[in-house]
Amino acid sequence: MDIQKVKDARNKGVVAFSRYCQEKKKYQDYLFCFFEGEDVKYYSPRIEKYSGYEYNKIIHYNCGGKKGVLKALNLVEKNRDEIFVAKAFFIDSDYDTTKYNNDLLYQTPCYSIENFYTSKEAFSKMLNREFGINTTEKDFLKCCSDYSKRQQEFHDKTIYINSWLACQRLQEETVESLRIVLSGFKISKLFLELSIDSIICKEEINREKLKELFPDSINIEESDIEEKMNYFKSGNMGQWFRGKFEVEFLKKIIDSLKMKNKTGGYFSQKYTSVHIDPNVNILSTMQDYADTPQSLIDFLKQYQVA
Known part of the structure; x- marks a missing residue:
């Protein structure tokens, strides 16, 4: 049992949000991505492929876990951007059967991204x-x-x-x-x-x-x-x-x-x-071999740049 890890995850979400607030002013044409941890290794090449953003136009944050990502999302939505900045949030479903309905949030259709590697x-x-x-x-x-x-x-x-x-x-x-x-x-x-x-x-x-x-x-x-x-x-x-x-x-x-x-x-x-x-x-x-579900492709295509 380690409730401190849960608190730390939320704190990482707050830190990610703070960094986002500082950096969005300078990089308004970038895509800002919020991840649970090292999930960027799976998502990054897929973001580049389906959104059209090059790797050097993507800023990503490690939020420390699902609760951290959701905390950052909550803070972003409470503090609306004066100028629109593209942002995306990514979480695993885990054993949780809750389905989050938010256009900015991608939730895996399976337990986690690791399951994409084992099909x-x-x-x-x-x-x-x-x-x-x-x-x-x-x-x-x-x-x-x-x-x-x-x-x-x-x-x-x-x-x-x-x-x-x-x-x-x-x-x-x-x-x-x-x-x-x-x-x-x-x-x-x-x-x-x-x-x-x-x-x-x-x-x-x-x-x-x-x-x-x-x-x-x-x-x-x-x-x-x-x-x-x-x-x-x-x-x-x-x-x-x-x-x-x-x-x-x-x-x-x-x-x-x-x-x-x-x-x-x-x-x-x-x-x-x-x-x-x-x-x-x-x-x-093995990221090249991992599955890319249609739901992820559809989610990323909404960020396609003209």
Whole structure:
């Protein structure tokens, strides 16, 4: 629990707004963007492509989190510009089902931008370009099929923790002094193996295990967790589950593919020049392969300069 982090995020939003007030007077023909954190690595090339603003005409601010972005947005709207200045705000949906209706605000249709990196389409692009495997080859079809199977197995094994966390976050909104911190938690610590041909848990991920991992968590009714699990099962778990868990899964899969390419036995041949390292800033490393939803394209096109 660290309510101080929530306060710090809001404070970063205030700082971003203050900087914006100072800089908008000097750079009136720029686009001002407000992000949760390092999301600029995903959004920046897409802003350039669809808005028409060049990178040197974009000023961006790290607001420290969703609450920081929303705080900055609130301050901007309370203090109307005397002269119009283009501005855009970007947030993740997280487990929150609230949909914000604001033309200046883009909200991901999935949990977070990380989920854009882990779709089957994004994976297949990475496989094609980083491993140099043509889409017509048997290795490509086999690998994409295995990825889909392992991802489904991963989702089946992590649906309980995702549902439990979604219920936690909902309860935390009513008791703000309580908030479990996930920033240092790795989902891989709960698995013996996460690879292209095997997904094995160390033990069942259940209420007792989660209470052990997060002793300060709020007690959630099992019926509420089951209801959330049914909700997740009705849709696309790859989009709705925690993005950092999904990305951690992707990293492990890529690492296992690199190892199998080196040792043999999985691919029909050894592929040369495979240098991708998913463990070095994946938001930058794989941004070319990440999905770009139509909702984001439409949002950015409203900023197109004549």
